[in-house]
Amino acid sequence: MPHFLLSRRAFVRTSLLAGASFSLVPAWADYLADNSAAAPNEPVPLRWLFGAASGQATGVTWGVPWPKGKHKRNIAFTLRTQQGEAVPVQSWPLAFWPDGSLKWSAHAAVLDPARTPGLSLRAGKGTNASGIRVAESATAVTIDTGKIQCQLSKQGTSFLTISRGGQALATNGQLVLLTQDSVDTEPAGTVRTQEFTGEISGLTVEQTGPVRVVVKLEGQHRQTAGTRAWLPFVLRLYFYAGSEAVRIMHTITYDGDESRDFIKGVGVRCTVPLSAPLHDRHVRFMGEERGVFAEAVRGLTGLRRDPGPAITDAQVAGQATPDSKEFPAAVARNLEYIPAFGDYTLVQPSADSFTVRKRTRPGFSWLTAATGRRAAGLAYVGSPTGGLAFGIRNFWQSHPAQLDIRNAATAQANVTMWLWAPDAPPMDLRFYHDGMGQDTFAKQREGLDITYEDYEPGFGTPKGVARTSELMLWALPATPAATELAALAETLQAPPVLACTPAYLQAQAVFGGNWSVPDPAVPAKAAIENQLGKYFDFYKKQVDQRSWYGFWNYGDVMHSYDESRHVWKYDIGGFAWDNSELSTDMWLWYYFLRTGRADVFRMAEAMTRHTGEVDVHHLGPFAPLGSRHNVLHWGDSAKQLRISTAANRRFYYYLTADERVGDLLREQVPAAKVLLAIQPGRKLPQDDPRKSGTTPTEAYCSFGTDWGAIAAAWLTEWERTGNPEIKQKLLNSMRTLAAQPHGFFTGSALLDVETGKFRLxxxxxxxxxxxxxxxxxxxxxxxxxxxxxxxxxxxxxxAYCELYNASEAEQAARLGESLGKLNLRQGHSRLTAYAAQQKKDKILAQRAWQEFYHASGGFTSHQPARQLQGPQVLNSVEEIPDVSTNAVAQWGLAAIQCLALVGEAIPAK
Known part of the structure; x- marks a missing residue:
């Protein structure tokens, strides 16, 4: 028996000690104890990633980690400015250490980044917040922020009303859905369209203040003229004390038939009451670079008869004009002959073009009012006595998107935030080929061999994939000035983010403690830091240059590059969208943790939103598994835990306390049970004895991609809730995995998904x-x-960390035989580094760097990006011919962890 394994008797003895100690192991105890020994109430420094220039007080929520044993779970916190002024803050726990002490806390406050450049958090009773109240009845929930009053219905199709100072500024808030039954109709054919409205089936008040209120609504879209209900939705609405804004997180999950349920438009609509004269009703759209489109429903400028600067200046500024009795007679008596444009649309069909159109009313021609490249996704309709600003975050990035204003010349204007623009072609989620005769496993393996696509009939369905979008509403007391509107647009598109400093996060050893802040003083380390930055900057540019945008695509990157065509392999089987392959998400998040770069955070945030929603099935037979990389995000037949893994979502959840990502983490807790029906290795030889269990609750489970994801989900749920059943399942799996004949090198075993125990x-x-x-x-x-x-x-x-990259002779000496030829040795250098750090082994540390610089399966040199221009390519782009997202992600993780774990042993170069 290899010497690193316990004897069978020792295993039995430790198995009986199910309630064993959960203290930290010695290698980490001193490190965390040092942090715990800090002053009991030492403040935690916080920094702004975004928002310093907006000048807007905004609701902000963030997470903070704590050393084991430092704080009780329900401790109070105080937030202070640089000047020592206390700021109202709401706090709640996110995760706990095994001893019940606080591991992560969440905090909410209303802050103006421009006026609070330095903030700190410490334990202690803070100042009481005021201005937000919640009242609940049998039919509705009412929230009063101190500035606006909002009513949310518990049932029906109208879910939101917003008032300010007794004036209704938004009523009849609804979810809208348009579908059509075909996209391939012949010229003589017809297309049948249908309208649906969101119908609420449940309302939950998740938080009640004193700073922040969160309300969750659930339901389906029901046919307006019929009985069908489909496309389930989840809405979360966020309200902050003293704020005039409502933040909406909008999630839909596709549960239709992709061959006939083509979504023509999906969005949120509400009514804006208007009573001002038509010339005092204003429409605004934000364009690019703080540009503003500003018009009145009935314009008074440019007329043959000039009303004078007092009137035109007021109208242009969105202010009240004098009473029409004070207008020049030639203007006043002919106001009715000035056209009133009641309908406006801004549509962004692609990432690089938008158009503003207007018309007087339905049945008459549209006029093109303006064009541009990338709209900020914010609009306004109202008057000098109040109105509604509304918008969609990541507007052009998530095209096709559209903002509509209708009937602004009547007493009830309608506004719609279209997450999928009805003016664009319908959403087509069908598979992209007919299978090409791949009706047997043998043919499918041959297809995999040529295009890297794992195809299987019926598996490339979008059923169960989801999309979450973020919207904002502002109930304003007057038409905002251009500078105010620009500030709102900035808040919409780049909401302020408050975070702990990288140094503080490192001191708490968050997410494994296997990363460090940059140390440019050592030339060899500086060279690696420089290359890490170059790879991130390259991908950041590629997102824009290759237009990796769109409703279903934004947040992902491509997998592999085709140097011959100078394009990423967007159309070749399993080489197209990356879908988290080889931990791209984790590379970005660890790079953010150590650098604190705002642009890295935004890219990692977008990827977390995408990969957790679009690349995962949330209902149907494949839920909650993810889909392997493919031309379509859901197209590959390999439905696996390695893609849906909670390990990729933990970062964003704990750093931001985002409730939707919290849902996604919880969704993965029972995921092991899906292995009973869908095996990742189902296309392996049918006589594989590991293929199926002998009891109804046992499933074949690999110790890598399967158990790693299962452990991440169970760990997260245990630390979030302290659930003893989940804790025991996790510990059972760890203990019985370790007891296998070769530990992790046994590779796989039968997992009892109810108890978490592996069969020996x-x-x-x-x-x-x-x-x-x-x-x-x-x-x-x-x-x-x-x-x-x-x-x-x-x-x-x-043992796994030490032996994976070891020589064949050492493997044979420890395991009885060598492991044969293995791939991705450079990426595994971080495992060698981990073993070296844990064992304090200098020889292993040196080996880790040798592997990092010279091992196979990665980069041993780094080509610079080169610029390509026409006529060689369609658009000017950069390329690195030998780039591979797999290699970059693994090189990045290996670099980050080798620097942290064995940085002192780095060879001079």
Whole structure:
């Protein structure tokens, strides 16, 4: 038996100690104890990533980690400015250490970044917030922020009304859906369209203040003239004390038939009451670079008869004009002959073009009013006595998007925020080919061999994929000045983000503690830092140059590059969209943690939104599994936990306390049960003895891509809730995995999905697969080793880290035989580095750097980006011919972790 494994007797003994100690292991205890020994009430420094120039007080929510044992779960906190002034703050726990102390806390405040450049948080009773109240009845919930009053209905199709100072500024808030039954109709054919309205089936008040109120609405879209209900939705509405804004998180999950349910438009609509004269009704759209389109419903400028500067200046500024009796007679008596334009539309059909159109009313021609490139997604309709500003975040990035204003010349204007623009072609989610005769596993394996696409009939369905969008409403007391509107647009598109400093996050060893802040003083380290920055900057540019935008695409990057065509392989099977392959998400998040770069945060945020929603099935037979990389995000037949893994979402959840991502994390808790029906290795030889369990609750589970995802979900749920059942399942799985004949090198075993226990394998051949540890397993194991005092698990994991890249002779000496030819050795250098750090082994540390610089399966040199222009390419772009997102993500994670774990051993270069 390999010496790193416990004896069978030792395993039995430790299994009986189910309630074993959960103290930190010695390698981490001193490190965290040092942080715990800091002054009991030492303030935590906070910094703004965005928002310093907006000048707008905005509701902000963020997360803060704490050392083990420092704070009780319900401790109060105080937030202070640089000048020591206390700011109202609402706090609640996000996660707990095994001893019940606070691990992560969440906080909410209303802040103006421009006036609060330095903030700090510490334990202690803070100032009481005022101005937000919640009242609930049998039919509705009412929220009063101190500036606006909002009523949310518990049932029906009208969910929102907003008033300010007794004046209704938005009524009859509804979800709208337009569909059509075909997109391929012949010229003589017909297309049948249908209208649906969101119908509420449930309302939950998730938070009640004193700073922040959160209300969750759920339901489906019901046919306006019929009985069908489909396309389930989840809305979360956020209200902050003293704020005139309402933030809406809008999630839809596709549950239709992609061959006939073509979405023509989906969005949020409300009515804006108007009573001012037509010339005092104003329409605004934000364009690009703070540009404003500003008009009145009935314009008074440019007329043959000039009303004078007092009137025209007031109208242009959105202010009240004098009474029409004071207008020049030639203007006053002919006002009715000046056209009133009651309908306006801004449509963004692509990432690089928008158009503003207007018309007097339905049945008459549209006029093109303005054009531009990238609209900010914000509009306004109202008068000098009040109105509604409304918008969609990531407007042009998530095209096609549209903002409509209708009937502004009547007493009831309608505004619609279209997340999918009805003026654009319908949403087509059908698979992109007919299968090409791949009706057997043998043919499908041949197809995989040529295009890297894992195809299987019926698996490339969009059923169950979701999309979350963010919208904002502002109930304003008057038509905003251009500068005010620009500030609102900035808040909409780049909401202020408050975060702990990288140094503080590092001191708390968050997310495994296997990263460090940059140390440019050492030339060899500086060279790696420089290359890390170049890779991120390259991908940031590629997103824009290659237009990786769109409703279903924004947030993802491409997988592989085609140097011959100078394009990413957008149309080749499994080489197109990346779908988190080899931990792209984690590379971005660890890079953000260590640098604190705002642009890295935004890219990682967009990727978390996308990969957690679009790349995962949230209902149907494949839920809650994710889909492997493909031309279509949901197109690949490999439905796997490695894509839906909670390991990719933990960062954003704990840094921002985002409730929707919290839902996605919880969705993964029972995911192991899906392995009973859908096996990642189902296309392996049918006589594989590991293929199925012998009991109804046992499923074949790999110790890498499968268990790593399961452990991430169970760990997250345990620390969020303290659930003893989940804790026990996690510990059972760790203990029984470690007891396998070769620990992690056993490769897989039968997992009882109800108890979390692995059956002891009878397979005595050591096994390693190059994908096992490149989907978050090293990062989750680092957290588990630091969290749980389980020596046998630590030994098993360290053995895997040490031996994967070891020589064949060393593998044979430790395991009985070598592991054969393995791939991705450069990415696995971080495992060697982890073993070196844990064992304080200088030779291993040197080996880790040798592997990082010279091992296969990654980059041993780095080509610079080169510029391509026409006529060689369609548009001017950069390329790195040998780039691969797999390689960049793994090189980035290896670089970050080797620097942190064995940085002192880096060779001079």
């Amino acid at each position: 394998s009878t397979d005595t051949k050591p096994y390693a697969q190059h994908l096992n540890a490149v989907f978050g397993l090293p990062e989750i194991c680092a957290e588990l080793v630091a969290l749980v005092d389980m020596p046998e698990f630590r030994q098993a994991w360290l």
